[in-house]
Amino acid sequence: MIAEIITIGDEILVGQTVDTNSAWIANQLRLIGVPVRQITSIADTKEAIVNALNTALQHADIVLMTGGLGPTKDDITKRVLVEYFDDELVFHEEISAEIEAYFNSIGRPFLEVNRQQAMLPKKSQVVRNDLGTASGMWFKKDGKDIISMPGVPYEMKGLLAKILPEFKEHHNLGEFYHRTVLFQGVPESVLADEISDLENEIRGKGINMSYLPSTGQVKIRLTSTLDKKETIATYIEQIVERFPGAFFGYEEDKLESVIGNLLADMGATLGTVESCTGGALAQRIVSVPGSSAYYKGSIVSYAYELKESLVGVANDDLWNYGAVSKEVIEQMARGGIEKLNVDYCIATSGIAGPEGGTEMKPVGTVWIAIGTKHKIYSKKFQFRQNRERNIESTVVYGLNYLRRVLVGFEDRGE
Amino acid sequence: MIAEIITIGDEILVGQTVDTNSAWIANQLRLIGVPVRQITSIADTKEAIVNALNTALQHADIVLMTGGLGPTKDDITKRVLVEYFDDELVFHEEISAEIEAYFNSIGRPFLEVNRQQAMLPKKSQVVRNDLGTASGMWFKKDGKDIISMPGVPYEMKGLLAKILPEFKEHHNLGEFYHRTVLFQGVPESVLADEISDLENEIRGKGINMSYLPSTGQVKIRLTSTLDKKETIATYIEQIVERFPGAFFGYEEDKLESVIGNLLADMGATLGTVESCTGGALAQRIVSVPGSSAYYKGSIVSYAYELKESLVGVANDDLWNYGAVSKEVIEQMARGGIEKLNVDYCIATSGIAGPEGGTEMKPVGTVWIAIGTKHKIYSKKFQFRQNRERNIESTVVYGLNYLRRVLVGFEDRGE
Structure with a gap:
């Protein structure tokens, strides 16, 4: 048919x-x-x-x-x-x-x-x-x-x-079955390379396998007739086992909803302190209906002045290290925990472009920090692309970073 | 071809x-x-x-x-x-x-x-x-x-x-000419009705006219061969004259860039205080390269608590009038002017849905205020639609409201 x-x-x-x-x-x-x-x-x-x-x-x-x-x-x-x-x-x-x-x-x-x-x-x-x-x-x-x-x-x-x-x-149609598994932060080519043995096996069993990439994210979908449901489940499990830290959900799951569910289950609250993402991170979190249960808000401190007055970043550090630095991003995350009175805080600061890049910090240089009550995690990312894509990437990687902190992957180093 | x-x-x-x-x-x-x-x-x-x-x-x-x-x-x-x-x-x-x-x-x-x-x-x-x-x-x-x-x-x-x-x-393709003119805040059907005489004239001259609507916005595009360039310019002028307050630009102009140019020319600064838009307004403003010249940042006070602690809204008013009210939106705009230390501030508060509507304030009820150093403008809007569309509408109408204040249309009532 x-x-x-x-x-x-x-x-x-x-x-x-x-x-x-x-x-x-x-x-x-x-x-x-x-x-x-x-x-x-x-x-x-x-x-x-x-x-x-x-x-x-x-x-x-x-x-x-x-x-x-x-x-x-x-x-x-x-x-x-x-x-x-x-x-x-x-x-x-x-x-x-x-x-x-x-x-x-x-x-x-x-x-x-x-x-x-x-x-x-x-x-x-x-x-x-x-x-x-x-x-x-x-x-x-x-x-x-x-x-x-x-x-x-x-x-x-x-x-x-x-x-x-x-x-x-x-037409008395037979039943079909498909399962989609979602990964964040592992490039499609690396993923494809590391499961090419599985892919051959899967295709050999008459199961169709397709890759559906988007920003920093890869979906893998296995499709076949309903009688292959168990086989598909086994292979999905094997694929997930190879990338436990990148795996975040199934089917239509979204990072922002996955995080929302984790926070709601913990009874924890979230805030954000944004520079380069300029509200895009908040917007993504708020796009989930019911997010007001765990999300309190954001300080979009686009100007240096507001990083000091609203977030409490030290003036010296801003001028010595620049806004896009480990020193400042960690103060932004810590400031967010305090000023927003939340359990977790995502902070972003980077050079989205097209202007503002330097030799040491080219366009696409982004620092992201995750603040908790007791510890600050921070990481430097190097994106490229254009302004819009850099902002989108920062949002997606920021959400994924929080997810990895929440489920313990960052502490265990998986 | x-x-x-x-x-x-x-x-x-x-x-x-x-x-x-x-x-x-x-x-x-x-x-x-x-x-x-x-x-x-x-x-x-x-x-x-x-x-x-x-x-x-x-x-x-x-x-x-x-x-x-x-x-x-x-x-x-x-x-x-x-x-x-x-x-x-x-x-x-x-x-x-x-x-x-x-x-x-x-x-x-x-x-x-x-x-x-x-x-x-x-x-x-x-x-x-x-x-x-x-x-x-x-x-x-x-x-x-x-x-x-x-x-x-x-x-x-x-x-x-x-x-x-x-x-x-x-391929040495013939030269086509087209000109697009942009309006904000006037419904397509009203616009079409009020220029139907012009439309007949325009079409009679062998110029194609098309309407391209999007959220709260209508684009009218006139297209013909290059020799009709002057005629097209004359008609564009006549169309604009009928809707001076709704007209905001040409071609790919965006409200956020139009506002950016106005602010940059005045040497003025902008901030935002957002509730229902949850960062979407900031994001739209920041999407303009170079926006850091006039845009300082946003307080996304999604929770009541932050409306008080970060923006300075009075606790009594929040509980007496609710967050979606004239009293609160005006305090949000005033708070933004102070806390963000800016010349202009857009504040938004509304019920985006799907939950949270009441008989008096159904889903889609939104208050928007424009704060200046000396005066606060505020207006209630009633959108419908779903959560995503309500947020989008609030962003667009908020930007247009600021534009009308900046060019003096609000004061002159045009």
Whole structure:
């Protein structure tokens, strides 16, 4: 069972809209074990739609289309499909009534163009759209399924949630299984190198393995049929054993949530004292709903003056060692523990760029410290890249540093 | 001149990654007048790549590919292209040295897989990647251009910025002209309604007009051939005249840079006191290179306790009026002026959600204040949406509020 996705709409081809629908659909299909062979974005023209459909049906058993179902002139998907399947439009009384009721409820006139949305292809199974006026259309031909949905993301999601369970049952699809494991602070190439023996073994067992890197982070995903669940679990364990200090979670876990859970379990509080990250670290921590239970706040001491007046860094040390130094970062972490009255504090100070680099401290030089009530940990990092990436890296490595302190890896040196 | 885009990578087909690259590329191509016919996302397999390339070259004059250039086994784009163009890999000494220097600078081992990234196709023009280790490859065949870039968005953007000007010159593309004007705080529908007469005139003159909305912001872009430059300038002026208080800039201007320039010109300093934005406001201000010239820092007083101890809000008022109130936000702004020793201060306090809403103060209720040395401005906003959107809206409206104070619109009531 193979799927293809076709998204229809000029707004995607001119770069006005990022196609988020395809990733959603692909993800939903993956959960029922249907791989996507290709995603194609095309214009609102008959030629493009017919072409894309012909090509997709050469390879795929199910084709999911989005877009081009609105009431305006440039939305032509329905007309093209009627012609493609040698079909005709029939009027659906109850759908027309529902659309009319919808327009009444929001106080807008029910126009002829809206009534037209209740004209639907006779041969298609109509899937009601509870969140909008364009119905889903499900065609079946030569054992293949062709499904057309509107392009508005939440309407599409609502329709897909109705369609896929029926599709799965109808085709009696087997159960698939996947497991993702997350590492922080070990480069993809090092990781890949050190588990290449395992990777060969894993692939040899018919389990698919993929790497998904982002800033300082690597996800490894193993996928196979449900009967390989135990085997996948064993391999995940073996991979984790090789990088215990870098491993931080599974699936959709995020560093900030992992830390939040650790702190909440300990009943401990957290604060931050930021220089180069300029609030980005606080923002990441606060992005977790419920973070106010453990996170008290941040002093963003961007200026030297505030490092002294708000955090209590010694004027002498600032001028002797500079803000980006072991001496200052440790005072920032210690100051945070006191001034914010917290159990743990992450402090950051670095040269994000593009200006401000020197020979001794080039752009990308960052000090991070973790303060606790009894001990200060500090480490120098050398990033590179541009300003935005340096800030992002500092946030991610800072969070990971705290995680390693919280779980004892820093003390044990793992 | 027609383009097609091919994105290569299983992470897109399994729905793990939303393809944002294609919209970026399409947009850049549009700016030089090259329409995109199709965007195709395919797997990391030889068959898929060869197929997609063959199909794209039937219709397109330029094919831009992203992805599959990493050092791991599943990145096969380079190998496939070498075979496709009947080419061979040659070692680029200077690129290898650069990659090695990069790995040294970040203290990571330079492995054989990394060295392999300096092996590049002989027939291709190599485009150096200043932000990563995978070079761009530019093939020319039968008068067509085939360009392969890594899938990491900022690396791709860096390469594209090098490639497109050369491409444009090489193909002697006609000159297009476009001008974008930016408004903040006026809804798209209101704006469109009030300039519909102008819009008809503009379109009648063969000038394309498009609306590009984002959070609280509307961009209007006029596009035409270069000979219409003066006409476009005249219409832009007329549009701006209708919304003087909402107009804040042109093209890629950002609120945070506009404010930065205003402050720098005045020789004034800025600080922030944040509650619901939790550092996001500081982060946005700091994202501007050189912001340390006017921005001193932020107190992120997420907890009540810090609003008192660090900002100086009266305990009584916090408990009587709540943190999301006129009384408290004005004290936060006043406290910021004093504690941060700045000329201007933006203060934010609101209920971002999902929890914490009440009947009187539902999720999305936000107070923003602008502190100056002599006067405090404050305003209540009612956003809706989810946590992330509420924080984003607060940041944007807060920056715009400061802008309106700085240019005198708040005092004049425009």
